[in-house]
Amino acid sequence: MTTLARGPRGAQVPADVTVAEVRAPGAVVEVVFGPDGHRAVFEPRWLARYGEPDAGAGAAPGGQDDGRTEDAKRLWAAADLGGEPPQGWWPRYLADPVHRRSCLSAVLEQGLVVLHGVPCEPGAVLAVARSLGYVRETNYGRLFDVRAEPAPANLAFTRRPIAPHTDNPYRDPVPTLQLLHCLRGAAGGGESTFADGFRAAAVLRSQDPAAFACLTTTPVTFAYSDEVTELRATGPMIGLDPRARIRQIRFNDRSLTPVRLPTAQARAFYAACRAFTERISSPEATVTAMLSPGDCVIIDNTRVLHGRAGFTDRRGGGRRHLQGCYADLDGLASTVAVIARGHPGHPGHLGHSGPAGRAGS
Amino acid sequence: MTTLARGPRGAQVPADVTVAEVRAPGAVVEVVFGPDGHRAVFEPRWLARYGEPDAGAGAAPGGQDDGRTEDAKRLWAAADLGGEPPQGWWPRYLADPVHRRSCLSAVLEQGLVVLHGVPCEPGAVLAVARSLGYVRETNYGRLFDVRAEPAPANLAFTRRPIAPHTDNPYRDPVPTLQLLHCLRGAAGGGESTFADGFRAAAVLRSQDPAAFACLTTTPVTFAYSDEVTELRATGPMIGLDPRARIRQIRFNDRSLTPVRLPTAQARAFYAACRAFTERISSPEATVTAMLSPGDCVIIDNTRVLHGRAGFTDRRGGGRRHLQGCYADLDGLASTVAVIARGHPGHPGHLGHSGPAGRAGS
Numbered sequence: 246m247t248t249l250a251r252g253p254r255g256a257q258v259p260a261d262v263t264v265a266e267v268r269a270p271g272a273v274v275e276v277v278f279g280p281d282g283h284r285a286v287f288e289p290r291w292l293a294r295y296g297e298p299d300a301g302a303g304a305a306p307g308g309q310d311d312g313r314t315e316d317a318k319r320l321w322a323a324a325d326l327g328g329e330p331p332q333g334w335w336p337r338y339l340a341d342p343v344h345r346r347s348c349l350s351a352v353l354e355q356g357l358v359v360l361h362g363v364p365c366e367p368g369a370v371l372a373v374a375r376s377l378g379y380v381r382e383t384n385y386g387r388l389f390d391v392r393a394e395p396a397p398a399n400l401a402f403t404r405r406p407i408a409p410h411t412d413n414p415y416r417d418p419v420p421t422l423q424l425l426h427c428l429r430g431a432a433g434g435g436e437s438t439f440a441d442g443f444r445a446a447a448v449l450r451s452q453d454p455a456a457f458a459c460l461t462t463t464p465v466t467f468a469y470s471d472e473v474t475e476l477r478a479t480g481p482m483i484g485l486d487p488r489a490r491i492r493q494i495r496f497n498d499r500s501l502t503p504v505r506l507p508t509a510q511a512r513a514f515y516a517a518c519r520a521f522t523e524r525i526s527s528p529e530a531t532v533t534a535m536l537s538p539g540d541c542v543i544i545d546n547t548r549v550l551h552g553r554a555g556f557t558d559r560r561g562g563g564r565r566h567l568q569g570c571y572a573d574l575d576g577l578a579s580t581v582a583v584i585a586r587g588h589p590g591h592p593g594h595l596g597h598s599g600p601a602g603r604a605g606s
Numbered sequence: 607m608t609t610l611a612r613g614p615r616g617a618q619v620p621a622d623v624t625v626a627e628v629r630a631p632g633a634v635v636e637v638v639f640g641p642d643g644h645r646a647v648f649e650p651r652w653l654a655r656y657g658e659p660d661a662g663a664g665a666a667p668g669g670q671d672d673g674r675t676e677d678a679k680r681l682w683a684a685a686d687l688g689g690e691p692p693q694g695w696w697p698r699y700l701a702d703p704v705h706r707r708s709c710l711s712a713v714l715e716q717g718l719v720v721l722h723g724v725p726c727e728p729g730a731v732l733a734v735a736r737s738l739g740y741v742r743e744t745n746y747g748r749l750f751d752v753r754a755e756p757a758p759a760n761l762a763f764t765r766r767p768i769a770p771h772t773d774n775p776y777r778d779p780v781p782t783l784q785l786l787h788c789l790r791g792a793a794g795g796g797e798s799t800f801a802d803g804f805r806a807a808a809v810l811r812s813q814d815p816a817a818f819a820c821l822t823t824t825p826v827t828f829a830y831s832d833e834v835t836e837l838r839a840t841g842p843m844i845g846l847d848p849r850a851r852i853r854q855i856r857f858n859d860r861s862l863t864p865v866r867l868p869t870a871q872a873r874a875f876y877a878a879c880r881a882f883t884e885r886i887s888s889p890e891a892t893v894t895a896m897l898s899p900g901d902c903v904i905i906d907n908t909r910v911l912h913g914r915a916g917f918t919d920r921r922g923g924g925r926r927h928l929q930g931c932y933a934d935l936d937g938l939a940s941t942v943a944v945i946a947r948g949h950p951g952h953p954g955h956l957g958h959s960g961p962a963g964r965a966g967s
Contacts (some may be wrong), residue, residue: 260880293866311840312879313778374903384940415938416811417674462848464672475943479672481848486841487823503656511658519621527903538906575777576745576835582836 252393268444275372289549314490319354320444335362346584356549363541370568373541378576381420384474391567409440409525409550414495415467417478422545428544431565436533442494445524446483458515461485467500488603494546500507525550675851680715681805684893691895696723707945717910724902731787731929734902739937742781747836752928770801770886770911775856776828778839781932784907788897790924796917799896803855804909806885807844817878822846828861854908
């Protein structure tokens with residue numbers, strides 16, 4: 246196993262590579278490879294970590310584990326969360342790495358967290374995004390405003406209710422995190438709603454396997470266009486990994502384009518879509534939160550659907566105003582991992598007579 | 607088909623929806639739906655576009671076409687490109703939408719283009735990225751420098767050769783575009799190499815189906831870590847869409863972590879990996895380009911692998927210096943589509959008595 250432990254170095258690794266000699270003079274293990282005498286030094290702990298998995302152990306025969314599928318998540322119905330999203334407190338998040346890690350872990354495990362106490366200042370949502378990763382700039386800018394407009398080009402810019410959806414499925418890659426920060430509340434209504442799309446898909450799989458199969462194997466196209474933009478992306482509504490685990494929900498009934506299928510298949514698709522919608526929209530699946538000024542919700546946009554109730558604005562008192570931005574889960578997971586280290590990490594493979602160590606490109 | 611033509615509007619669409627009446631008073635088609643009397647207005651052209659596909663037409667029974675798989679690409683060996691990448695000219699790119707579209711279409715079709723005449727100024731690569739989409743900021747910043755460093759943390763920061771690879775497979779989502787802009791050349795060597803990963807995978811599929819199956823179904827983990835970063839991402843080296851078309855290459859032997867598999871499977875995996883590497887690295891597959899100051903290459907990082915020959919720097923004459931950044935294919939495809947319109951686009955669905963039209967979220 247160790248002969249190619251750092252991956253196949255192109256065609257430079259001899260096809261007939263062998264382990265010629267192993268020395269363990271002290272804290273490290275030295276391996277000399279044949280036929281070319283290449284020498285490498287390993288930490289025993291590292292070798293143990295990457296050795297052949299036990300037959301009964303968690304490392305599945307299909308390959309590596311993946312923190313992004315249903316297997317790594319804690320799926321929830323509303324009751325499992327006590328009816329409200331996980332909560333955190335921004336000043337403490339800034340001051341205390343343990344709290345920060347806990348808030349960000351909620352995004353990895355449950356798919357969302359609401360941070361209270363974020364300053365009610367325009368642009369503050371960007372600071373939240375920068376605390377956990379990197380802002381994903383799009384045609385909407387680095388930052389976008391959500392409030393009722395006189396001539397709305399988007400349902401978000403009205404006071405109407407919005408059904409549960411994931412954002413931007415017409416983009417590929419989809420932004421994997423969405424942040425929404427409340428600067429001013431509504432006069433009435435406007436509750437945010439959240440539902441676990443992974444759980445809804447898992448429920449569909451057990452209750453209506455044919456519908457689940459349809460939504461995992463039918464690529465559909467989502468589209469958005471305006472004067473300067475024309476985005477399209479195609480994929481199944483319920484994306485699976487190569488081992489058939491639920492991995493990515495794309496669901497937005499406003500940007501879904503009509504599927505082009507023979508009528509019987511189209512009917513089956515829309516029936517499956519309705520079956521999924523019902524599981525996403527059920528009260529049992531839905532947690533609500535009334536975002537108050539200073540609240541910022543962070544959402545795993547590959548998993549958790551969000552929506553809102555209709556609302557009214559105050560007469561002359563200013564409109565409900567949220568600011569949003571996008572970011573990505575990989576940066577958030579990196580931040581959690583670095584906090585979890587407690588100390589600067591270093592690779593287990595200490596030395597190598599070939600090219601330099603860990604890659605950046 | 608038209609009853610749900612704009613997608614299933616959540617559970618609000620009656621399950622027993624029908625078409626109650628169709629009127630075509632003039633240039634538009636009015637449809638009244640039962641049982642609730644919902645009324646919508648369509649352009650006949652739009653209805654024709656989204657009607658039931660002809661039995662023998664291109665719209666496959668499995669659903670929508672996808673511009674990101676092998677089906678939408680022109681796969682190439684070196685000879686197909688005349689041994690060098692598609693070329694463009696930055697001043698003309700800026701001035702002439704036809705040339706701009708042609709350069710960007712090369713990225714969509716062949717997976718890369720080299721633009722000459724980009725100003726030799728630090729940061730100019732960001733202007734190129736902004737001309738086609740949005741910069742993807744990462745832990746390396748919005749912009750990164752590639753040159754030999756006294757204490758390199760990365761093979762890129764040496765003068766050594768780099769085998770063909772895709773960038774950042776330890777990220778999910780992976781940046782789907784990479785840009786590299788040459789500010790200063792080497793004294794000798796340093797040729798850039800490019801290979802079409804989709805073609806290499808297709809060749810592998812036809813010549814060694816077992817190796818292809820192994821690389822498409824075995825999730826592997828890529829990792830990168832430094833003092834403040836710990837990124838991991840897992841997926842197959844050759845990613846397929848739900849209809850088994852080649853869609854995403856992840857290949858970087860420096861960031862691949864050892865696969866944890868029973869020994870026989872691990873041997874099979876590394877043998878498959880070597881078989882793929884040989885097809886990626888063969889002279890027949892490889893085009894080369896010597897990037898001169900002012901040249902900027904734009905690469906589809908889901909498809910085209912890039913590498914470089916080793917080089918020497920001038921004594922006292924300054925080091926070879928590239929600047930790079932990441933961006934995404936969806937923005938580039940949007941830019942091409944908007945140029946192709948020739949006029950501001952507008953959706954075919956002219957009116958609707960329900961919520962507002964095209965979605966932004």
